[in-house]
Amino acid sequence: MKKLLTALAAAAALTTLPALAAEKISVAATAVPHAEILEFVKPALAEDGVELDIRVFTDYVQPNVQVAEKRLDANFFQHLPYLEEFNSSRGTDLVSVASVHVEPFGAYSSKIESLDDLPEGANVVIPNDATNGGRALLLLQKAGVITLKDQGNILSTPRDIAENPKDIRIRELEAATLPRVLNQVDLALINTNYALEAGLNPTEDALVIEGAESPYVNILVARSDNSESDAIQKLAKALNSPEVKAFIEEKYEGQVLPTFE
Template structure:
């Protein structure tokens, strides 16, 4: 009986030791904390989505899997990031992010610059901005950052004049000269390209213009120059800004392979800005 008990005890000890060894092996093979191998990146439909799909292809070779999550407006990608539903997003400029953080009390930060999408004025009725008639209805974005950017674009086109110094905070109330008496109709950025035929002209973000089939270089009747300050960025929650996996994403995005893809795919309509 004693021998049987002794044998049972020894078997139990051996089983415990084997289990412990197996556990150690599993722990050693696990990825370190924070070292994700799959990340979710939010983008807006159009060029951002196309570029991220190329980044995804390159990242795969570097051992990083990217799930591209597509949104159709400029609010949801930051809301999803703030809630932790995605890890990174790629769709916005720094002025837009600063305004979003201020309005929503979020803590989203830039981890790397990406591309510039020159905003343009488009029309299906007129070939030149000078041809837009007196009293014409023109579309502008209704979110504060893009609205201010659009108004500055109309000013650069010589159609209006804004109060000095309003810059990124410009609103239609800051227009001090409007010789054509243009009527500014505010719409969601994604809707401007879809409703262009019902307007005399509209300022349209490049990604939405291209999604609707417009070629920014050929179809815009006026556009921002290469000196535009509205550079797009990769953004994360502040607590994740030093995460090595997200820094790896920045490096992959800004690789020569991705840069070549952007230059060849968009022929100057989208500009690498790093």
């Protein structure tokens, strides 16, 4: 009887022990589609012992700054060319952990229905960061609007335009502001995350858009000192899961394209 009571007491003690705390990681993201994808994987990560704290940002600078300064653990908002340029110009050591999706970049207008209708001296706005600005110019070149001196340079600027038959006037603005000035210009080249937030449908509304072969794959980014941590690797695995692939394909209907099998 004494042995039974001892065993029961031990069992009761075990049931009162607190559950092991989940490991918490903070991840910066832009609202659409990045934060939405992170929200989708959040329950599965919780079951896997990782508590995901999603911080939504509206710009492309602070998510990297705050990860580099160890105020956040990771981010999910950018493509590899942007990360490489940021590391080079800022002296940071951020690394790509997983490739997730492509957001085909597009050109939009509230004034014309075809690039053939782009007027002489048209006002055109593009992102003001080096990689997305170059990306916009490459798309304009692909559409036959301009020709660049180095036709494959992803870091081209308006100063690198060799031919500009319609004498378009290009201004560089912060990427997040471009949808807000769409009705004030003839053409705006807008990152898909901001286009989606503004209610634009890239596959229907863009006058010209990148194809699925775009090299600008969006990635999960962390620091070199935490990229191999168990929690970050679990997040990377979740973002490359069949469930996320199906979620992206169903929710975004070709406006966002998964890049993993």
